[in-house]
Amino acid sequence: MSNPPLRIGVAGLGTVGIGVIRVLSEQSSMISARCNREVKVVAISAQDPNKKRGLDLSNYIWYSDPLSMATDENIDVVVEVIGGSSGIAKDLVESALNNKKHVITANKALIASAGLDLARSAEHVGKTIGFEAAVAGGVPIVKAIREGLSGSNIQQLFGILNGTCNYILSEMRETGRDFDEVLGEAQDLGYAEADPTFDIDGVDSAHKLAILTSIAFGCEINFDSIQIEGIRHISPLDIQFASDLGYRIKLLGMARKTEAGIQQRVHPCMVPVSAPIAHVEGVYNAVVTEGSFVGRTMYEGRGAGEGPTASAVVADIIDIALSRNTNLFLVPTVKLERMQVAPVSSYIGSYYARFMVTDKTGVFATIANALNDNGVSMESVLQRGRSKNEAVPVVLTTHETDEASLIRALEAIERSKVVFEPPRFVKIESF
Ligand SMILES: NC(=O)c1ccc[n+]([C@@H]2O[C@H](COP(=O)([O-])OP(=O)(O)OC[C@H]3O[C@@H](n4cnc5c(N)ncnc54)[C@H](OP(=O)(O)O)[C@@H]3O)[C@@H](O)[C@H]2O)c1
Incomplete structure (x- = not known):
């Protein structure tokens, strides 16, 4: 293989970080063949240098400050698996991009809050941010x-x-x-x-x-x-x-x-x-x-979990290795x-609603009137159990309605004091 190795720094040695090192080392020849170059971890960082992590990490350079990875000329890709939408994880990703390194992260909180700015920075320096692992772990x-x-x-x-x-x-x-x-x-x-x-x-x-x-x-x-x-x-x-x-x-x-x-x-x-x-x-x-x-x-x-999440991170590493x-x-x-x-107000659908009521005449009429007054039409009604003194559930499903109307009807029912607790509702999705 004449291509230079791809050198990785792993920041964070918890579930995902250790998984990434394990996947890369246990499948190194397969991954190198797929990348047409060697892929090797060169540096690692975590908080506690003495923690037992179930792997021999003695061959890697240890950084007590992960930000040092961002300026290390011997690192091509920084893998951020520390977590958190701000603080050290964000600082590291920004700094790595500023120093023209590729970044891979499993950090959904960070991408959801700052993904657009980070993507702009990555485009600006011509590098990439892999975040496959941030969404649904091992599902690509x-x-x-x-x-x-x-x-x-x-x-x-x-x-x-x-x-x-x-x-x-x-x-x-x-x-x-x-x-x-x-x-x-x-x-x-x-x-x-x-x-x-x-x-x-x-x-x-x-x-x-x-x-x-x-x-x-x-x-x-x-x-x-x-x-x-x-x-x-x-x-x-x-x-x-x-x-x-x-x-x-x-x-x-x-x-x-x-x-x-x-x-x-x-x-x-x-x-x-x-x-x-x-x-x-x-x-x-x-x-x-x-x-x-x-x-x-x-x-x-x-x-989630070590293997599936690490597998997604490694897939991003392979993409970078292959440009x-x-x-x-x-x-x-x-x-x-x-x-x-x-x-x-544009949310339209059918709903399930449950009311805990006393088993007395007139209760059901109160519920039905409140729904009717708000334009919500019932599709089915179920009542389980009969008890004069205890709350019993009444459950109904509605025809298509807008959520705002349903909420108004449920609020009216709650105000009418025929229920023991606030009505519960769940949207029905007919996929
Ligand atoms: N776990 C999953 O299944 C999963 C799935 C998908 C995505 N993710 C995402 O992946 C990321 C990591 O998750 P995780 O479960 O692997 O977390 P974790 O097990 O809690 O590991 C976090 C690691 O970050 C290190 N760390 C914390 N602060 C640090 C600092 N200031 N400097 C250097 N290292 C620091 C910790 O060091 P010490 O070990 O020394 O304390 C630890 O090794 C998160 O963004 C999470 O949302 C996780």
């Missing part, structure tokens, strides 16, 4: 949209973008346990962080959705316009009713082009059991795209359009 969805689907005008995409939430919802459905209990188990198993807020409140999914929307629709990333709702309030009762009605509850990230603009939403949805995405269970992720000429395509795999350059957001940053954001 960035590559799929940016390369395999580049001949199609994508109109809609949706997906399960957070394995922790999908694991929790799957376990709740299979075992009937409640959210807190399953979350605790997910933390014990290492599927959920000690602070799971970003995952269960939908922020992590929204970071990934913001990135995919930009690539798929050719518009600037717009994280702030995403309507975000997590899974904390999903109860075993809702999951059971969903099953009875022929649905499963999934936390979905969805982006759609509509006449009113682009809708970006992350929230729990009821999806028909017949839809393939309803069967994506446990820690798996999946993304479905719909575009001109090609129609619907679907991608599924492990969205396979693609615009980071499919079109040059100057061609990215300002996103025209669809107003919430």
Whole structure:
């Protein structure tokens, strides 16, 4: 091989960083053959130089300050796997680009918040930022949209973008346990962080959705316009009713082009059991795209963990080794359009709603009148259990309505005091 080796600096030696070193070393001859040059890690950085990391790292130059990698002339590619949308991770990526190095990152928070500026900097210096690992871990969805689907005008995409939430919802459905209990188990198993807020409140999914929307629709990333709702309030009762009605509850990230603009939403949805995405269970992720000429395509795999995430980072390394350059957001940053954001009033669909009520005459009429007054028409009603003294659930599904009308009706029902707790509602998506 006459080509010079590609020299890598890995900043961050946690789950992903160690995985990258392992994938590169255990498959070094295969990767070198694919790159037609040697790919070698030359330098590493983390906080604690004495931590046992399960690999012999003695051959690599140790940097206690990862920013030093950005100025090291013996490094061609900086792999940022520290994390965080600001601070050292952002400083490192900016500095590496300023010093004309390629960058690879698994950091969705950083790309969702600063991806456009970073892409501009990368274009300016003629380098690239690989971020395949930032969206859905081992599922090559960035590559799929940016390369395999580049001949199609994508109109809609949706997906399960957070394995922790999908694991929790799957376990709740299979075992009937409640959210807190399953979350605790997910933390014990290492599927959920000690602070799971970003995952269960939908922020992590929204970071990934913001990135995919930009690539798929050719518009600037717009994280702030995403309507975000997590899974904390999903109860075993809702999951059971969903099953009875022929649905499963999934936390979905969805982006759609509509006449009113682009809708970006992350929230729990009821999806028909017949839809393939309803069967994506446990820690798996999946993304479905719909575009001109090609129609619907679907991608599924492990969205996190050492092996899958590192495999995506290494795929980006191989692209750099082969000088396979693609615009980071499919079109040059100057061609990215300002996103025209669809107003919430444009959200139309069918809904599931649950009310905890006393089993008395007149209660149902109050609910029906409030819906009627706000132009919401019912499709079906279910009531389980009878008790004169305790709250019993009444569940209904609606015909197509706009979300604002439904919310007005639910607020009126709550004010009328026939319910014991605020009504719950979940959008039904009929994919
Ligand atoms: N874990 C996954 O499955 C996964 C999947 C997709 C994307 N990602 C993304 O990948 C990135 C890394 O995730 P991870 O799970 O590998 O994180 P992690 O296990 O917490 O590892 C973070 C690493 O960064 C190092 N670090 C922290 N502050 C530093 C500093 N100031 N200077 C140098 N090193 C520093 C830590 O050093 P010490 O070890 O010495 O403390 C640690 O090695 C994040 O952006 C995450 O969102 C992770």
